[in-house]
Amino acid sequence: MVRYKKEEREQFLSRTRQLLLDSAAEEFAHKGYAEANINHISKSAGFAKGTIYNYFASKEELFLDLLVTTAEQHIEEIIAYVNQEDDPRRRLERFFEAGFAFVSQNLARTRVLINTTYGPNPDFKLQLYQAYQSLFQYVSRQIVALGIDEGIFREVEPNSMGTLLMTIYLGTASQVSEDGQIWLDPKQVADFAWHALRK
Amino acid sequence: MVRYKKEEREQFLSRTRQLLLDSAAEEFAHKGYAEANINHISKSAGFAKGTIYNYFASKEELFLDLLVTTAEQHIEEIIAYVNQEDDPRRRLERFFEAGFAFVSQNLARTRVLINTTYGPNPDFKLQLYQAYQSLFQYVSRQIVALGIDEGIFREVEPNSMGTLLMTIYLGTASQVSEDGQIWLDPKQVADFAWHALRK
Amino acid sequence: MVRYKKEEREQFLSRTRQLLLDSAAEEFAHKGYAEANINHISKSAGFAKGTIYNYFASKEELFLDLLVTTAEQHIEEIIAYVNQEDDPRRRLERFFEAGFAFVSQNLARTRVLINTTYGPNPDFKLQLYQAYQSLFQYVSRQIVALGIDEGIFREVEPNSMGTLLMTIYLGTASQVSEDGQIWLDPKQVADFAWHALRK
Amino acid sequence: MVRYKKEEREQFLSRTRQLLLDSAAEEFAHKGYAEANINHISKSAGFAKGTIYNYFASKEELFLDLLVTTAEQHIEEIIAYVNQEDDPRRRLERFFEAGFAFVSQNLARTRVLINTTYGPNPDFKLQLYQAYQSLFQYVSRQIVALGIDEGIFREVEPNSMGTLLMTIYLGTASQVSEDGQIWLDPKQVADFAWHALRK
DNA sequence: TATGAATGAGAGTTCATTCAT
DNA sequence: AATGAATGAACTCTCATTCAT
Numbered sequence: 040m041v042r043y044k045k046e047e048r049e050q051f052l053s054r055t056r057q058l059l060l061d062s063a064a065e066e067f068a069h070k071g072y073a074e075a076n077i078n079h080i081s082k083s084a085g086f087a088k089g090t091i092y093n094y095f096a097s098k099e100e101l102f103l104d105l106l107v108t109t110a111e112q113h114i115e116e117i118i119a120y121v122n123q124e125d126d127p128r129r130r131l132e133r134f135f136e137a138g139f140a141f142v143s144q145n146l147a148r149t150r151v152l153i154n155t156t157y158g159p160n161p162d163f164k165l166q167l168y169q170a171y172q173s174l175f176q177y178v179s180r181q182i183v184a185l186g187i188d189e190g191i192f193r194e195v196e197p198n199s200m201g202t203l204l205m206t207i208y209l210g211t212a213s214q215v216s217e218d219g220q221i222w223l224d225p226k227q228v229a230d231f232a233w234h235a236l237r238k
Numbered sequence: 239m240v241r242y243k244k245e246e247r248e249q250f251l252s253r254t255r256q257l258l259l260d261s262a263a264e265e266f267a268h269k270g271y272a273e274a275n276i277n278h279i280s281k282s283a284g285f286a287k288g289t290i291y292n293y294f295a296s297k298e299e300l301f302l303d304l305l306v307t308t309a310e311q312h313i314e315e316i317i318a319y320v321n322q323e324d325d326p327r328r329r330l331e332r333f334f335e336a337g338f339a340f341v342s343q344n345l346a347r348t349r350v351l352i353n354t355t356y357g358p359n360p361d362f363k364l365q366l367y368q369a370y371q372s373l374f375q376y377v378s379r380q381i382v383a384l385g386i387d388e389g390i391f392r393e394v395e396p397n398s399m400g401t402l403l404m405t406i407y408l409g410t411a412s413q414v415s416e417d418g419q420i421w422l423d424p425k426q427v428a429d430f431a432w433h434a435l436r437k
Numbered sequence: 438m439v440r441y442k443k444e445e446r447e448q449f450l451s452r453t454r455q456l457l458l459d460s461a462a463e464e465f466a467h468k469g470y471a472e473a474n475i476n477h478i479s480k481s482a483g484f485a486k487g488t489i490y491n492y493f494a495s496k497e498e499l500f501l502d503l504l505v506t507t508a509e510q511h512i513e514e515i516i517a518y519v520n521q522e523d524d525p526r527r528r529l530e531r532f533f534e535a536g537f538a539f540v541s542q543n544l545a546r547t548r549v550l551i552n553t554t555y556g557p558n559p560d561f562k563l564q565l566y567q568a569y570q571s572l573f574q575y576v577s578r579q580i581v582a583l584g585i586d587e588g589i590f591r592e593v594e595p596n597s598m599g600t601l602l603m604t605i606y607l608g609t610a611s612q613v614s615e616d617g618q619i620w621l622d623p624k625q626v627a628d629f630a631w632h633a634l635r636k
Numbered sequence: 637m638v639r640y641k642k643e644e645r646e647q648f649l650s651r652t653r654q655l656l657l658d659s660a661a662e663e664f665a666h667k668g669y670a671e672a673n674i675n676h677i678s679k680s681a682g683f684a685k686g687t688i689y690n691y692f693a694s695k696e697e698l699f700l701d702l703l704v705t706t707a708e709q710h711i712e713e714i715i716a717y718v719n720q721e722d723d724p725r726r727r728l729e730r731f732f733e734a735g736f737a738f739v740s741q742n743l744a745r746t747r748v749l750i751n752t753t754y755g756p757n758p759d760f761k762l763q764l765y766q767a768y769q770s771l772f773q774y775v776s777r778q779i780v781a782l783g784i785d786e787g788i789f790r791e792v793e794p795n796s797m798g799t800l801l802m803t804i805y806l807g808t809a810s811q812v813s814e815d816g817q818i819w820l821d822p823k824q825v826a827d828f829a830w831h832a833l834r835k
Numbered sequence: 836t837a838t839g840a841a842t843g844a845g846a847g848t849t850c851a852t853t854c855a856t
Numbered sequence: 857a858a859t860g861a862a863t864g865a866a867c868t869c870t871c872a873t874t875c876a877t
């Protein structure tokens with residue numbers, strides 16, 4: 040999968056900023072936004088409390104930065120991997136494979152994504168909603184609608200099905216143990232989705 | 239659906255306690271546990287800030303009380319409604335119908351349930367997990383396994399499918415507008431699930 | 438010793454008031470004035486929270502009532518017992534005997550007296566100081582000055598010695614175990630005082 | 637007496653911490669532990685209310701710190717001064733001299749010590765009891781037992797007499813006016829003790 | 836007289852943020 | 857760029873007191 044992207048990014052971001060974001064991901068994942076402690080994030084990253092404010096204007100900006108950059112990587116990696124296949128059924132499988140792989144490799148960050156998606160803060164939810172529009176449209180068009188066009192999937196409404204697939208992905212991906220093991224298998228979930236969509 | 243239960247309960251609970259719980263549901267739903275303001279809950283319910291502590295020992299106890307009683311009603315109403323049918327396919331429909339109806343009628347409370355299910359606090363999650371064991375088992379056995387036994391559903395693993403159905407329910411039920419309208423239709427979702435499970 | 442006094446008093450005080458004072462003595466003894474809980478006192482006495490305000494205007498009045506009535510009994514019992522002897526040396530012994538006996542029989546109440554004597558509140562201390570003037574003068578005149586007059590004690594300053602004897606009494610009386618046992622023996626302490634004063 | 641110790645210590649303690657402890661001593665002395673106001677302590681020391689928590693974890697820790705460091709200095713100064721003499725009678729004098737001097741020079745701090753010694757909180761009392769073990773043993777052995785060994789004092793039980801001397805010290809030392817004047821003279825008290833112990 | 840629900844001032848404590856060094 | 861002392865708003869919780877019943 041697309042590993043090199045991350046290293047590339049780190050060259051542009053200062054190392055300190057990167058360390059702070061990593062620390063922030065852990066803290067936000069375990070405490071949630073409201074109970075996360077900014078000082079603790081800075082300390083965990085190996086800096087004094089004040090340092091974090093040289094990189095982020097506020098707790099909220101730090102959080103949003105984490106949210107958006109994670110979403111970008113997330114989408115990028117999934118789409119890149121799914122795009123390598125043309126067959127809609129294989130694309131369905133790859134969607135869950137790439138998605139689950141991203142979760143396993145970015146535990147803290149994805150916990151933050153999921154907490155926020157289902158959390159109470161409407162501003163944060165809006166940010167995420169906008170960030171994920173491109174993935175949502177990709178799934179609706181390049182997987183569901185494509186399958187219908189090719190006569191493999193039933194004549195369903197692509198947007199509703201896209202929503203459902205995203206929902207299933209997020210719901211199953213959130214059932215993850217501390218060590219990164221996801222309860223369900225991507226094959227299993229993809230198979231479920233395949234039966235739901237097949238003609 | 240089982241409406242009378244609620245009124246019955248109110249006769250045993252003091253009116254003040256009930257008002258406080260209603261107020262708490264709104265506050266927790268919109269702010270989340272951490273940012274909910276206990277004094278504000280009491281004031282919204284029409285009492286002074288100290289009053290809430292005559293009924294609940296702490297913010298946490300108030301929250302857990304809300305969580306557990308909501309879960310109990312939730313499960314009770316769904317199972318009662320599903321049980322009126324014997325056919326697995328109809329049960330599947332009724333599961334989503336009853337579930338979505340409960341959400342529409344208990345907007346704040348269900349937002350709290352969902353926030354908590356996908357939230358960062360492991361203690362709260364454990365409480366919910368335990369509370370929902372009975373519904374999970376009902377779905378796995380009295381819907382999925384029943385359908386397999388009757389030769390209507392594919393030979394799937396009932397527990398995994400139970401998990402998936404619960405996931406789909408929670409995920410779709412969380413996509414609700416301020417006025418209680420759920421994005422997707424229960425029929426649509428039930429239909430999706432039916433295709434996924436049918437032989 | 439003077440036991441009947443207590444019963445007499447109880448006939449004038451309502452039983453409820455007496456129970457509340459007993460409860461208050463325990464609470465104040467173990468928690469101190471500031472951390473004593475008025476509701477808890479009322480409940481311990483077997484009444485609801487509000488009841489205590491039918492008998493005492495405020496926490497402070499309750500406390501002062503307890504303080505003053507205890508001091509009165511305390512002084513009364515000591516003087517009555519010491520007065521039965523004429524010899525200054527025997528009076529010295531009886532002073533400590535009666536004092537220690539009162540402490541053993543009124544553990545909670547004397548703890549309150551001592552806490553308050555050495556405590557930070559100047560108003561309370563003044564109340565006690567005034568209440569104990571008569572005992573202080575009794576000790577200075579009817580024990581110390583008497584001993585000097587009779588040529589048994591050294592030519593000391595009676596007031597200073599009165600202060601010292603009271604100090605020794607309070608200090609030793611405060612060293613008491615939970616079950617009412619005082620560390621030192623009244624004989625021992627009296628003997629010490631006797632040697633300090635003898636010609 | 638050993639004055640330089642204090643200045644030395646201040647070099648290791650931050651100035652802020654020292655100011656906070658001084659402020660705390662005043663507040664605890666005048667209000668007692670329970671009614672002392674943490675915010676007020678910080679303000680009195682010239683800081684915002686939150687500042688105190690940069691130096692002490694809680695009100696209790698602040699109090700215990702004050703208690704223990706005061707006890708240490710107290711013991712240190714008394715023993716250092718008494719040790720300069722070998723004669724038991726002179727040691728007795730010096731004990732009260734050094735003790736009264738410490739009280740006069742550390743009014744607030746000693747009020748806290750005495751309040752706590754005779755106060756209701758068993759945890760605080762235990763802390764003090766342990767802190768003063770060394771002084772108690774010093775008095776029992778290096779003053780009382782020494783005097784007996786040298787044939788100057790009566791054949792008394794050293795521990796009981798140690799207790800009595802400490803009691804007298806604390807009791808008389810607590811009778812101090814606002815401006816630091818102690819009611820009794822150390823000579824007077826030492827003379828009293830001397831007569832009580834002499835052969 | 837007894838009750839206990841309701842009150843609201845006030846306390847200890849947390850922590851995002853600022854800023855002089 | 858990094859530090860960490862200082863800040864003060866905001867929060868949860870306690871409890872003496874009131875009062876309608």
